[in-house]
Amino acid sequence: MVDVDPSGVEQPLLRMRGIVKEFPGARALDGVDLEVRPGEVHCLLGQNGAGKSTLIKTLAGAHQPTAGEILIDEEPVVIADPVAALRLGIATIYQELDVVDGLTVAENIYLGHELASGGVTRRSEAARNTRKILDRLGHKEISPHREVGSLPAAGKQIVQLARALSRDARVVIMDEPSAVLDSEEVGNLHRIVRELTADGVAVVYISHRLEEIRQLGDRITVLKDGRTVAESLVVADTPTKELIQLMTGRTVEYAFPDRPGVAEDADPVLEVDGLGLGNVFSDVSLTVRAGEIVGLAGLVGSGRSEILETIYGARRATSGTVRVGGKRLRSGAVDAAVTAGIGLCPEERKSQGLLLDEPVYRNITLSTFSRIARGGLLDEGAERAAAREQVEALDLRPAGVNRNARTLSGGNQQKALLARWLVHGCRVLLLDEPTRGVDVGARAEIYNLIRRLADDGAAVIVVSSEIPEVLGLADRVLVISDGKAVHEGSAREIDEHAVLDLVMEGSVA
């Protein structure tokens, strides 16, 4: 047991200095400093896109930093690959629980470093060690021979922790471990974290839940736009207000188009009433009038995207109704939604939106080629003309409609998706993260475009993880937390801090 005094001077176990990570066209990390001492819970805080995931992957050996140094016990090290990270005693527990469902608990724990003699696994020894580790984690009830696929999320997390311990990890990095757990399981997780730190293991803990950080954390490092903006604040001495200030103080300002305001008597185009989807979200009601942009603000996993997809019929609602122009839509039928005039630009452009190896014009006319065709015969000339018209109107570059969608940049791919619904003609547009992967220059263009669509009479819903984007673009905002709308009001009357307060305090574990 190591004595920990958060304010005392002690040799750090892990130190990162001036870490920079560049990807083609983007700088994900731009000078990150982090210092972790043995036996502490060090919380990493930052908004989506602040660089937390990239930082973790750098520590786990999945990414190589472009510049900067990593020191373990004050010795510079190179973490060339995930195996090297484990050898240095750094274990990472990712949010998406990466266990092999078809193997047993013991097999998972010794995956990649099987106990074996001449290729034959020493099963009883593995089981014995596994039992010992599980015992240490306080989960004697999990059998080493149980198939991991049959465990609940919390159990899988235990298996991952056990795997880290089997490697004698000195630093355990946990990426939003509580996100997949219910409150009882969260309590158990906290107990395990405390026991680990009592043994001198350092835990780097990432969470959006401020309450949790208060309960568990010793010190906090805040990231914003790829930089460390505050290093090793002592949790007990730092008020929540200051943390939110640190997370949000922006350096990049976006230009948003003017909001002309929506007439009180404008027709409601989209009416959603009491919509619910299993235990993902429930009782969501909203009305969007012609010319209005409604923003959904909330954290990743709060149910925002699922709300859009359910309105669109891509998921079958378990309760509630969706009406377009007063007419009720069949639940769970995308084609009915499209016919009624709803268009969706999905979150994952590449996997949900585009045919990457097909020409741009066929991507733009994917929802309309049947209508443009005559008697089942394609009219590619008319398709190209319709696509070309939108390409010019949206200033999509490069302008050729015959090149493959794969060759376009993120911003131009987004324009191609918008063009799809412009050709189709939409009364309701659902936009999920319309500026994800879009560079700053092109963002302003996308914002103007969305506003122009609304001005032309469309009812628009925008989902974004970037709260300033939602507040700057939308007329009205719904704040979503844990699958519930916790606030609805004019976008001008609420600021980023208030939204963050709502989503973070609203989801206390």
Added chain:
Amino acid sequence: MSARSGLTGPALRMGGLVLALVLLIVVGVATGGERFWSFGNLTTILSLAAVWGVVAIGMTFVITSGGIDLSVGSVLGLASIWASTLATQYAAEDYGWWVIAVTAMAVGLGAGLINGLLIAYGKVPAFIATLAMLAAARGLAEIIAGRQTQVVEVDAFFDVFQAKPLGLPVIVWIFVVVAAAGWFLLNRTTFGRRTVAVGGNAEASRLAGIKIKRHTLYLYGLSGLAAGIGGVMILARTTAGSSTNGSLYELDAIAAVVVGGTLLAGGRGTVTGTVLGVLIFSTLTNVFVLNNIDSSVQAIAKGAIIVGAVLLQQWFASRERVSTT
């Protein structure tokens, strides 16, 4: 790089297939001389290609959409048996030869639609659903035929199918018509566009409002129909229905489709490539037979061609990806 400059991927691939076919013909002429390069022998090659080709064109659609149909050989056998039962033959004597053709096509279409229902609405993986149909259709054919060969004795049927317009057998003309119709359907109609779109990205197609379940049903129906047409053609060629008709045709069809350049993962399909693939394999078979080479050696050569073609495809694909990024 513009999509239209120079010799692009698809043109290059077609060029490669034509070159391979020409090389095979050269080898045929060099080793077989007159025996190979005669109207009679070329007709033999085309007749061999015809049944196989029609089945492979149906398969092209299924594979382009990202699916697979393992049942086509068995369905072809079942169609040929059902269309040559005594009952069907009596009906054909009474009403006309077309009863045989319609019966075979209806059986094929029905089996295909059952595949489609299972895959689209039952969410059974295509591999499993059509594997089950492969087994079941063959079994049903054996029961109906009682393991006997059913000789067709409807004269009107052979009057039609033994005619030789412009010197070529009717089944070769059927192949030509099916190939032309298939090309048109894939490249010029909304049905074809949907097929490519679903194969390229099923989720994006669904979210764009395409009814992908219904389309999947149609696709397997189409493949079954093609197998049914193949059943009629095999009756015309061999004059008898047998429950072993069409054995392993599914593998030959898949091989021709893949060698022709249709992506097994879906999203890109070519009827022209499939036709060339079928011609390459049937010419190869013919050259081997003329030279009295063991059929086992022939099988090895076929395997080598399939692997070679797929390796070439991947090489082309990786080159294209480099040149467009």
